[in-house]
Amino acid sequence: SQQGEEDPQALSIQEGENATMNCSYKTSINNLQWYRQNSGRGLVHLILIRSNEREKHSGRLRVTLDTSKKSSSLLITASRAADTASYFCATESTGNQFYFGTGTSLTVIP
Amino acid sequence: EPEVTQTPSHQVTQMGQEVILRCVPISNHLYFYWYRQILGQKVEFLVSFYNNEISEKSEIFDDQFSVERPDGSNFTLKIRSTKLEDSAMYFCASSERDNEKLFFGSGTQLSVL
Numbered sequence: 271s272q273q274g275e276e277d278p279q280a281l282s283i284q285e286g287e288n289a290t291m292n293c294s295y296k297t298s299i300n301n302l303q304w305y306r307q308n309s310g311r312g313l314v315h316l317i318l319i320r321s322n323e324r325e326k327h328s329g330r331l332r333v334t335l336d337t338s339k340k341s342s343s344l345l346i347t348a349s350r351a352a353d354t355a356s357y358f359c360a361t362e363s364t365g366n367q368f369y370f371g372t373g374t375s376l377t378v379i380p
Numbered sequence: 381e382p383e384v385t386q387t388p389s390h391q392v393t394q395m396g397q398e399v400i401l402r403c404v405p406i407s408n409h410l411y412f413y414w415y416r417q418i419l420g421q422k423v424e425f426l427v428s429f430y431n432n433e434i435s436e437k438s439e440i441f442d443d444q445f446s447v448e449r450p451d452g453s454n455f456t457l458k459i460r461s462t463k464l465e466d467s468a469m470y471f472c473a474s475s476e477r478d479n480e481k482l483f484f485g486s487g488t489q490l491s492v493l
Contacts, residue, residue: 300479303482310469310487311487312384312486312487313423313482314484318480358422367425367428368482370423370424371422373422373423
């Protein structure tokens with residue numbers, strides 16, 4: 271299976287701190303994406319990083335990709351209570367299907 | 381911002397009954413997907429659809445499942461004879477280009493009794 275696996279499974283931090291989540295996958299990929307899911311809602315796309323990129327930024331989000339280690343990390347800086355959600359990585363290699371990991375549940379305490 | 385809409389938001393059915401879950405993808409998108417998420421578990425790929433045919437499907441997507449784009453706007457998932465283990469949140473998604481970001485609907489919570 272090429273599904274990504276995020277760790278930690280759960281993360282609890284104080285507002286203002288940084289949150290780092292990791293994703294590991296098994297096979298070669300074309301791109302890797304991070305999504306966010308609020309409880310009981312659909313997933314919202316955050317950022318896409320291609321296999322030839324090493325780092326990408328979007329606002330308070332920073333994503334890195336290390337294809338040699340088959341891993342990616344998502345950093346949320348200066349976290350807010352509203353960042354509380356589950357975060358998933360999704361990998362795509364061949365064909366138009368994306369495989370999602372099990373997610374990291376982030377709780378930001380005000 | 382355009383969005384993917386799914387109906388109904390909740391569907392309760394008896395085991396063995398047929399259900400149809402409906403989705404209206406974003407109008408200029410060409411690639412369509414169904415995913416499901418059993419409570420507390422990972423989001424699982426079911427099927428992708430492009431150019432009026434299935435392009436990829438997972439092992440979950442067996443003969444009991446089918447998809448259709450009956451007109452220019454709707455994209456449906458049919459489960460012919462529901463089982464208890466089909467209970468899950470079903471998400472429709474669409475994308476404008478191949479292997480680009482997915483836009484998800486809010487999901488249909490299917491409960492099979």
